[in-house]
Amino acid sequence: MKKKIITSKKKKAMASLLKKKTRDCLEEKVRQQTDELKIRDGQLKRGADREKLGADREKIAQEQIHIRTKAMESASDGIFIIDAKKPDFPIIYANPAFYGLTGYSKKEVIGQNYFLLYGPNADMHVLDEIKQIISQGRSFYGELLKFRKNGEKFWSLLRIAPVRDTKGNVTHYVGIKTDTTLMKQRNLEIEEQREELLHVTRVGKLAEFVSSLAHEISQPLTAILSYAQAGQRMLKDREPRLREILQYIINDDQRAAEVIRRLRSLLKKNKPAFEPLDINALTNDTVTLIMPHITAKNKIIKLELGSGLPMIQGDRIQLQQVLLNLISNSLEAMEDSKDSHELLIRTSLRDADTVMVQVKDSGCGIPQENMKKLFAHFFTSKPDGLGMGLSISRSIVEAHGGHLEAENNPDRGATFYFTIPVNRDNKL
Amino acid sequence: MSVNVFIIDDDESVCRALKALLMTYDFEVRTFNSAQNFFDTVAHDDPGCLLLDIHMPGLDGWEVQKRVLASGSDRPVIFISAEKKDDATDRALKAGAVGFLQKPVNGQTLVDLINGIKD
Numbered sequence: 001m002k003k004k005i006i007t008s009k010k011k012k013a014m015a016s017l018l019k020k021k022t023r024d025c026l027e028e029k030v031r032q033q034t035d036e037l038k039i040r041d042g043q044l045k046r047g048a049d050r051e052k053l054g055a056d057r058e059k060i061a062q063e064q065i066h067i068r069t070k071a072m073e074s075a076s077d078g079i080f081i082i083d084a085k086k087p088d089f090p091i092i093y094a095n096p097a098f099y100g101l102t103g104y105s106k107k108e109v110i111g112q113n114y115f116l117l118y119g120p121n122a123d124m125h126v127l128d129e130i131k132q133i134i135s136q137g138r139s140f141y142g143e144l145l146k147f148r149k150n151g152e153k154f155w156s157l158l159r160i161a162p163v164r165d166t167k168g169n170v171t172h173y174v175g176i177k178t179d180t181t182l183m184k185q186r187n188l189e190i191e192e193q194r195e196e197l198l199h200v201t202r203v204g205k206l207a208e209f210v211s212s213l214a215h216e217i218s219q220p221l222t223a224i225l226s227y228a229q230a231g232q233r234m235l236k237d238r239e240p241r242l243r244e245i246l247q248y249i250i251n252d253d254q255r256a257a258e259v260i261r262r263l264r265s266l267l268k269k270n271k272p273a274f275e276p277l278d279i280n281a282l283t284n285d286t287v288t289l290i291m292p293h294i295t296a297k298n299k300i301i302k303l304e305l306g307s308g309l310p311m312i313q314g315d316r317i318q319l320q321q322v323l324l325n326l327i328s329n330s331l332e333a334m335e336d337s338k339d340s341h342e343l344l345i346r347t348s349l350r351d352a353d354t355v356m357v358q359v360k361d362s363g364c365g366i367p368q369e370n371m372k373k374l375f376a377h378f379f380t381s382k383p384d385g386l387g388m389g390l391s392i393s394r395s396i397v398e399a400h401g402g403h404l405e406a407e408n409n410p411d412r413g414a415t416f417y418f419t420i421p422v423n424r425d426n427k428l
Numbered sequence: 429m430s431v432n433v434f435i436i437d438d439d440e441s442v443c444r445a446l447k448a449l450l451m452t453y454d455f456e457v458r459t460f461n462s463a464q465n466f467f468d469t470v471a472h473d474d475p476g477c478l479l480l481d482i483h484m485p486g487l488d489g490w491e492v493q494k495r496v497l498a499s500g501s502d503r504p505v506i507f508i509s510a511e512k513k514d515d516a517t518d519r520a521l522k523a524g525a526v527g528f529l530q531k532p533v534n535g536q537t538l539v540d541l542i543n544g545i546k547d
Contacts, residue, residue, distance in 0.1 A: 218510030226445035229535035233452035
């Protein structure tokens with residue numbers, strides 16, 4: 001019975017500590033100490049030495065303060081405390097990470113107005129906004145461009161929260177700042193890669209489009225030229241004015257043909273740059289690029305990457321383009337379905353000479369009547385589709401000596417898969 | 429005796445126009461909209477040269493030429509195609525063809541090529 005009471009008190013002690021977030025060790029220690037204290041408290045109620053209890057309490061309180069201080073000093077985020085009762089926001093504490101982050105020394109920081117540390121280049125509007133928010137007893141959360149003491153820029157994720165006394169009055173503000181510069185840079189790099197890939201895809205689509213168009217137009221131009229030349233020969237020496245007109249038709253036909261020839265050479269596909277590639281690394285890179293899109297659509301992507309796969313020989317950008325196309329098709333297939341979320345990408349060795357990549361979705365699947373036309377130019381089942389994605393993907397895969405195929409899954413959705421021959425020179 | 433020319437192109441208008449043109453040069457011209465159609469109608473030892481489009485549904489130009497060779501025929505073949513890849517002429521000659529012309533084909537060039545075969 002007694003044990004139970006202690007447990008419930010213990011929980012209360014824990015709950016209040018949990019607010020201080022993830023300090024498991026600390027909690028454990030405090031809990032033990034609290035238990036100890038309570039047991040002794042019970043013993044002392046019978047008139048034992050109350051002075052000793054006071055000393056013990058003092059000691060435990062000291063230890064708690066010590067641990068918390070140590071924890072703050074060890075944190076890798078910059079932590080600082082501002083006195084809220086003074087009008088000029090003086091900093092009364094900052095941890096070592098804060099000094100490291102800002103480049104200021106302890107002397108320069110303690111007692112200093114927090115906002116002055118932002119330097120002369122700071123955005124005053126933002127600072128006023130922060131001041132206003134915290135003065136109202138609310139928390140601030142935001143990412144700002146800041147300057148170190150030496151003028152160096154860095155991105156800081158800043159959180160400032162009010163600290164209240166027992167009456168609810170704001171006595172201090174506690175702030176945490178995290179350097180997000182590297183993270184930002186990485187995101188920027190990913191964004192650039194994605195742009196590059198999109199550009200290549202757009203150019204590829206355009207080239208394929210122009211090529212198909214050029215072929216379609218060349219046919220009638222061929223016929224027109226031959227008809228006109230035949231007409232000229234039939235007239236022989238008769239009807240000089242009609243012969244002249246036929247000559248104009250011939251000239252303009254050849255002019256049109258020249259335009260098409262130039263257009264075609266302008267968009268001539270760059271020769272693929274073949275290099276040894278690790279298909280798993282390529283898959284990972286591609287997924288990283290499209291991850292924000294997947295998250296935004298509330299879908300999950302699962303990777304089953306075969307281990308020890310041999311290197312393949314291929315064009316990195318082109319193969320990424322294929323994979324990206326298959327992934328975005330799958331996402332679209334799952335768009336309208338509320339209960340299908342999962343997309344699976346699997347890499348494996350199909351046989352000793354062939355690596356296979358499968359993209360499996362749980363979407364609407366492919367209607368039987370579309371199966372045959374799936375890879376044809378200009379075939380699309382999407383209202384705003386061009387019908388180029390899969391046909392280009394297939395020609396890329398075939399240029400690599402592989403195959404791109406599709407099939408419906410036995411349960412639901414479809415699987416697209418492509419094979420690429422193993423690079424024999426680098427075979428394991 | 430006039431020279432026979434066979435044309436295979438899936439575009440009917442192209443066939444008709446080339447035929448009209450070549451007839452003014454006194455060739456004997458027959459046109460086919462598919463390779464199958466040609467193989468079904470013309471015996472492999474029927475004399476005459478073949479104008480062959482490359483991009484066609486079903487058997488494409490390259491495959492047709494292979495089949496012509498495989499049948500033991502010595503029929504001269506001229507490829508005509510809208511698309512001209514850099515190595516197309518080389519590839520055509522290596523495959524045993526007489527030449528490669530890009531569409532639209534200039535009449536005189538084509539006729540010169542056909543007449544060159546006879547020598």
